[in-house]
Amino acid sequence: MSAPNSQRIVIVIPARYGSTRLPGKPLADLLGKPMIQWVYEKAQQVEAASYVVVATDDLRIADVVQHFGGEVIMTSPDHSSGTERLIEVMEQVEADIYINLQGDEPLIRPSDIDLLALGMLSDRQVKVGTLCHPIEPLEAANTNVVKVVVSKNGDALYFSRSLVPYPREDDYKPSYLKHVGVYAYRREMLSKYTSLGNSQLEHAEQLEQLRLLEAGIRVRTFQIESCGPGVDTPAGLEQVRALLKGEFQHSSPRLSNVRLLITDVDGVLTDGGIYYDENGECLKRFHVRDGLGVHLLEENGIRVAVLSGRDSAALRKRIHDLGVSLYLLGVKNKEAACLELMKKAGVVREQTACIGDDAIDLPAFAACGLAYAVADAPEYVKRCATGVLSLDGGCGAFRELADAILEAQGKGSAFSTAAGFQKIANGSVQ
Numbered sequence: 001m002s003a004p005n006s007q008r009i010v011i012v013i014p015a016r017y018g019s020t021r022l023p024g025k026p027l028a029d030l031l032g033k034p035m036i037q038w039v040y041e042k043a044q045q046v047e048a049a050s051y052v053v054v055a056t057d058d059l060r061i062a063d064v065v066q067h068f069g070g071e072v073i074m075t076s077p078d079h080s081s082g083t084e085r086l087i088e089v090m091e092q093v094e095a096d097i098y099i100n101l102q103g104d105e106p107l108i109r110p111s112d113i114d115l116l117a118l119g120m121l122s123d124r125q126v127k128v129g130t131l132c133h134p135i136e137p138l139e140a141a142n143t144n145v146v147k148v149v150v151s152k153n154g155d156a157l158y159f160s161r162s163l164v165p166y167p168r169e170d171d172y173k174p175s176y177l178k179h180v181g182v183y184a185y186r187r188e189m190l191s192k193y194t195s196l197g198n199s200q201l202e203h204a205e206q207l208e209q210l211r212l213l214e215a216g217i218r219v220r221t222f223q224i225e226s227c228g229p230g231v232d233t234p235a236g237l238e239q240v241r242a243l244l245k246g247e248f249q250h251s252s253p254r255l256s257n258v259r260l261l262i263t264d265v266d267g268v269l270t271d272g273g274i275y276y277d278e279n280g281e282c283l284k285r286f287h288v289r290d291g292l293g294v295h296l297l298e299e300n301g302i303r304v305a306v307l308s309g310r311d312s313a314a315l316r317k318r319i320h321d322l323g324v325s326l327y328l329l330g331v332k333n334k335e336a337a338c339l340e341l342m343k344k345a346g347v348v349r350e351q352t353a354c355i356g357d358d359a360i361d362l363p364a365f366a367a368c369g370l371a372y373a374v375a376d377a378p379e380y381v382k383r384c385a386t387g388v389l390s391l392d393g394g395c396g397a398f399r400e401l402a403d404a405i406l407e408a409q410g411k412g413s414a415f416s417t418a419a420g421f422q423k424i425a426n427g428s429v430q
Helices: 035-044 059-067 082-090 110-122 187-191 200-205 209-214 234-244 288-299 313-322 334-345 359-367 397-408 418-425
Strands: 009-015 051-056 072-074 097-100 128-135 147-150 156-160 176-186 219-223 260-263 303-307 326-328 352-356 370-373
Touching (some): 009 035, 009 082, 009 110, 035 051, 035 059, 035 110, 051 082, 059 072, 082 187, 097 110, 097 187, 110 128, 110 176, 156 209, 176 187, 176 219, 200 209, 209 219, 260 334, 260 397, 288 313, 288 397, 303 313, 303 334, 334 352, 352 359
Parallel strands (some): 009 051, 009 097, 051 072, 260 303, 260 352, 303 326, 352 370
Antiparallel strands (some): 128 176, 147 156, 147 176
């Protein structure tokens, strides 16, 4: 590794042991190596960098890093963010530019870090740089996904967990950019970071980069191709393990690639309510729009599979009426069931999406390339989803996702125009 000019670049990897959703995350095993080692080795491949170091407050992490031959600096346990840990490292390691690379990004591409580094080197007026990439509207609707809107020269205008820009008119389709939490700071910028103090915007959104914008400091964004996920949850850890095994070496999962949609029943195709008739028979309430969504997908070459932990005559009748031939009922292991459905449909993970509403669906989320939660799902389920739908389960959420898939594949006329719909209308069942 060597910097292309006189400006010295150092990559700092903050890593802490404590994590609410995944304790000990930096040491999680990925194909026989701890996650922090994957990140460290990727950072070492960045040509513009002169030095790579892990910054931690935990001796367990420090011991592991030293064991695989990495550089490590012990930092205070009182830091509230990775940036503050970075500032402490700055006092011990001399550099012109510091790159903050999180220790839960084992799929990061060294070329993307190089792009960020070279962008900083090419314009000394840029004090802070970061990365972003395009995402689809349904992923953008997820409040766990941080979006950024940028000016024509690439400077960030705002970061938000909310949907920005917000499409006020139904026929306007804005583009969305997902923020990738890798930062590059010039030394002088880091020196005054803590003096900026907390900001109202930072407190409201819980995004520390808003402290910079509110202080009038420009943040230059550099756009990259869609990248692999970081690790925030146990389901995300399993997803990254599968990707590292090389099982799915296609492009990142996108709605435009979906060839199979796996749906839960209770709380997705139904409103989750259970009704009993006078004879004690269990009844379920299905939404007619979802039924039409199933037909629209199947007629356009996208398979629909029904997956449920329950089995009943009413459910089998509904599946039959919809003409769905791919289903598994009374399932206990939804992850294994999803893999079986993919095999039957002849698709791979990256061509598969699923939709769920509760904790029982999280194994399915881990198995599928894309996972969507209905609007009334618990927050912990939404956090594990690729995207969050705007409609509740049993109230058209499945149809919302079906329409989004068709539109992403250039087949929106199937539901948005009379001529397009008429081509597939014969024999449709709601």
